[in-house]
Structures are given as structure tokens and as C-alpha cells.
Amino acid sequence: MLVEVCANSLESALNAEKAGxxxxxxxxxxxxxxxTPSYGLLKAVSEKISIPVRVLIRPRSGDFxxxxxxxxxxxxxxxxxxxMEFDGIVLGMLHANFVFDENRHHDVGMLCGNLKTTFHRxxxxxxxxxxxxxxxxxxxxxxxxxxxxxxxxIEGIDLLSELNEKAISTVIMPxxxxxxxxxxxxxxxxxxxxxxxxxKMNQKLFEDPKVGMNxxxxxxxxxxxxxxxxxxxEIVKAVK
Numbered sequence: 001m002l003v004e005v006c007a008n009s010l011e012s013a014l015n016a017e018k019a020g021x022x023x024x025x026x027x028x029x030x031x032x033x034x035x036t037p038s039y040g041l042l043k044a045v046s047e048k049i050s051i052p053v054r055v056l057i058r059p060r061s062g063d064f065x066x067x068x069x070x071x072x073x074x075x076x077x078x079x080x081x082x083x084m085e086f087d088g089i090v091l092g093m094l095h096a097n098f099v100f101d102e103n104r105h106h107d108v109g110m111l112c113g114n115l116k117t118t119f120h121r122x123x124x125x126x127x128x129x130x131x132x133x134x135x136x137x138x139x140x141x142x143x144x145x146x147x148x149x150x151x152x153x154i155e156g157i158d159l160l161s162e163l164n165e166k167a168i169s170t171v172i173m174p175x176x177x178x179x180x181x182x183x184x185x186x187x188x189x190x191x192x193x194x195x196x197x198x199x200k201m202n203q204k205l206f207e208d209p210k211v212g213m214n215x216x217x218x219x220x221x222x223x224x225x226x227x228x229x230x231x232x233x234e235i236v237k238a239v240k
Contacts, residue, residue: 001186002193004054004173006034010044012199013053023052025090025118025145030197032061032219033121036077042084052087054118062224064094064122071104078111088115088142092122100132109139116142121175124149124156133163136170143171145195152177153186153194161189 004023005016008030016024026045027034034056037045045053059066059073066074074091081089091108093101109117119136123146126132136144146163148156153174164172174186175195186194218225 001191002171002173004175004193004195006030006175006195006197007045008034008197008199010041010048013045013049016198017049017051021051023054023087024049025054025056025195027056027058027090029061030199034058035061039080042080042086046084046086054088054090054116055081055086056090056120057081058091058120060224061219063096063221064092064125065096065101066093066104075108075111078108078115082111082113082115086115088117090118090120090145092120094122094125098125098127100126100128100135102135105139118143118145118173120145121147129159129163130166133166133170137168141170143173143193145173145175147174147176154178154182157185157189160191164189164191 002022003020004025005012005021006025006027007013007016008027013024013026024045026037026041028037028041029035035058036056042055055077057074057077059070059077078089078091089112091105093104095101119141123129123132123144129149133144144163144167146156146160147153148159148163150156150159153160153176157174160172160174171192173193173195174191178186178194178196179198183194183196
């Protein structure tokens, strides 16, 4: 069984490789489900990691419905990953009604070259998982990362098993909540791959900072924080 580790830093990637992982999904900011890592992290991992690495292509947190400008960023990031000769990318784009975005996936497919593609957990939002699987399978998507449309893969294991039975060439890769106590269950169910982060919080500070820097109110699945034109304009007028 292939074990893929979602690594959010060079240290995480090095630990995954040393521990025997077969592949890495490289991202930043696990707390928001991951976003595209920086060029510096991409460069460091490309130089120091020898196992296959797939790079998360997600320009921001929140939903998986992207503007035209965001789509241009996505395409540039894919081109960079191709130039840097990573094993593949991890991507998922939907319409606002949770229908899989065929056109955009077809467009980026033309850019991928030798890059393999994993369709990520945007799959857990799609309205018709079996139709989406059929399209992705026919299109040549290498893997689908999914929790079976539940909070954890254990909770979604029945749908995962149905998807696994219907998949022809695309690998159904369970992810979310997989740990040392339940990983064997997925092997017993006949899955070829699992995905996990295996994170433990590493305390770096031993006294509270004066001001917290996290902003929980900005974390949302259905909204994204955007600097507001009129607000900025009014403030600029007030101080200039």
C-alpha cells in the first residue's frame, strides 16, 4: 500500500521520507486545508527530497471556485511545478453549485505535461461523486483524495469502498483522520493508497506573546477575506 504524507514544511517532508513514506503532498497552512507552498519551499524540497512529491495547487483558502485572475495564478503555479520536474500536482476546481468544473480541468490538463494529477478533497463537495469519478477516470487523473464525503475517512469508508470498486485506472486514496490505529482497515478493504499528515504540535514558545496573530473569524468555507475597495479609499482620503 502506498503511503502519502501531507507535508507542510521541509522538516515535515524530511521526516516523511526518513520514516518510509512513499510520496509527499507538499503544501503550506494545514489549518486551512492547505495552500500552494512558496517558491523557497518548493526549491528546498526539490533539492533535498528523493521520493516523489506532488504539489498542492490552491491559491487561497476557502472554497474551490476560482476567479479568472485566480485561475491564471493556478496555471502559472502548474507551469512552475512542471519546470521544477515534480512528480505531480494536487488540484480541484468546482462551480459555485458544487458541480465539477470540466472545462477548467481540461484546460489545465494541457499544461501538465508529465505531471501526474491528484484531484483533492474538493471531491468531498461534489454533488455527484460517481459521475465525477467517471469523468476523472476517463480523463486520466491519477488519484482522487477523498474522505468519502464525510468528516473522516472512517466515517466515509462505505462510499470510499463503492468508489474503489467502480474506479478503473484512477486510485481512490482515502484521507482525513487516518492514524496508526485505523490505517490497517483501509488495507484490509483493498485500497491501494492512503493519505495522512501524522502531525504533532511542536511547541516553539514557552510564554504567551503579547498579541495573538491568528484570526479565527477569517476562516470560512463559503466566504473569503478580500481587501475592500471603498473601505481603503475612505481611509486613504481621511489620512492623505
